[in-house]
Amino acid sequence: MRAILLTMLFLYSFSAWGQNYFVSFSGTGESSSVAGIKVENLSSGEKRTLNGGDILHLTAPTAINEQYSGTSGKLKFYPNPMNEYSVMSFNSPVSGEVSVTVFDLTGRLISVKTLQLEADHQEFLFSGLEKGIYAVNVKGRGFSLSGKLSSISGSRSKLRIEKGGGSGLMKDRESTVSDSKASYATVDMPYNDGEVLKFVGTSGDFSTVVTSSFTGNKEIIFKFVRCTDADNRNYAVVEIGTQTWMASNLRTTKYMNGDLIGTTSPKTLNISAETSPKYEWVYYAFGITEIDTSLFGRLYTWHAAVDTRKVCPTGWHLPSQPEWNTLIASMGGSTVAGGKLKETGLSNWSSPNTGASNISGFSAVPGGTRAPAGSCTNYKNFCYLWSATQRDATYAWYTAMGYNFEMAYSDVNTLKSVGNGIRCVKD
Numbered sequence: 001m002r003a004i005l006l007t008m009l010f011l012y013s014f015s016a017w018g019q020n021y022f023v024s025f026s027g028t029g030e031s032s033s034v035a036g037i038k039v040e041n042l043s044s045g046e047k048r049t050l051n052g053g054d055i056l057h058l059t060a061p062t063a064i065n066e067q068y069s070g071t072s073g074k075l076k077f078y079p080n081p082m083n084e085y086s087v088m089s090f091n092s093p094v095s096g097e098v099s100v101t102v103f104d105l106t107g108r109l110i111s112v113k114t115l116q117l118e119a120d121h122q123e124f125l126f127s128g129l130e131k132g133i134y135a136v137n138v139k140g141r142g143f144s145l146s147g148k149l150s151s152i153s154g155s156r157s158k159l160r161i162e163k164g165g166g167s168g169l170m171k172d173r174e175s176t177v178s179d180s181k182a183s184y185a186t187v188d189m190p191y192n193d194g195e196v197l198k199f200v201g202t203s204g205d206f207s208t209v210v211t212s213s214f215t216g217n218k219e220i221i222f223k224f225v226r227c228t229d230a231d232n233r234n235y236a237v238v239e240i241g242t243q244t245w246m247a248s249n250l251r252t253t254k255y256m257n258g259d260l261i262g263t264t265s266p267k268t269l270n271i272s273a274e275t276s277p278k279y280e281w282v283y284y285a286f287g288i289t290e291i292d293t294s295l296f297g298r299l300y301t302w303h304a305a306v307d308t309r310k311v312c313p314t315g316w317h318l319p320s321q322p323e324w325n326t327l328i329a330s331m332g333g334s335t336v337a338g339g340k341l342k343e344t345g346l347s348n349w350s351s352p353n354t355g356a357s358n359i360s361g362f363s364a365v366p367g368g369t370r371a372p373a374g375s376c377t378n379y380k381n382f383c384y385l386w387s388a389t390q391r392d393a394t395y396a397w398y399t400a401m402g403y404n405f406e407m408a409y410s411d412v413n414t415l416k417s418v419g420n421g422i423r424c425v426k427d
Contacts, residue, residue: 021214036051039056039189039197050187055186059188075090077126087164093119095117131154135148193215245362253280297365297367306388327362342356394416397410
């Protein structure tokens, strides 16, 4: 019975928050630290930007995103998350006995403190709280306040709750606390069950994409992997099934030995007669000077893509057709894989961008293509990405996705002198 009562009290203390999932972040691989995170709800388009030590609090869209506010005011913590300590403040509307109760997210009782308070502004100093997220309830005669407190401390000591001396306690701690408040926070974001969030974590030159849905609290672990082209440009990466892919199209102008790949002059030059053309272009067309290569990448002939000097970063390579097939199979097969691989919305894709969910984090974009005769077409409409597998001396296979279907085709081929996009896969 006691366990049931504690659980009910725990749930009551969280009831004002509605749905509550807490997401923390860590790094592994090339870096164990996370400098920042960009979060996007792939269903609603809602976005947030966090510092690496922040905690993301996912709430139902109709939930109250601030701490519970009763008739007597708010239960506040400063800083939150805490490291060594945090100051809890609230207004006690009446004099008398007040209990301060702390639970962890499993409903386990951490501490209960009962004391006599006057009707006044109150402050308590919390210290010795292990890393985690906690529900705090302050209950007195005729009022009950609840709040959430996160701790990033490595402390293994016992939680201490000390009564402060009014506003003086906050002032005494202000210079030390302010640095922590600037670095860490609990960031609220509306979330419905079943929605998928895309996380882009950064650490120095490294950037990793993770997608996830939530049914409870979770730690997102960014596996940081080096992916640096010959222009010394670093690419975000995404792990999908057993493979690790670039999360954006290649846009290098050089082979990995430093040689320029080169382009045609004029850019509309007809190369149909060349037997093994090795060029790259920035997409051009009537009314388009140059597209943003950071979004769409560059277009490469197949011969440039497979040159022994290598266009892909060290440790990466141009995917074979079987490797494309592995990716597509991991996304449920060709009939639905395009939707799961395509970037959502209409910022870069033409309407209707059928079936796009990007639950893979691959973020395929429609960079179009360049014909051997010199024209560029299908920007914003189709995504064409080379495979290393050739059909014969003249044709090679590629993978295609489009604005008006959710399929992904890897059984299509074209002239090797065509300019298509490139995504590299990790060795």
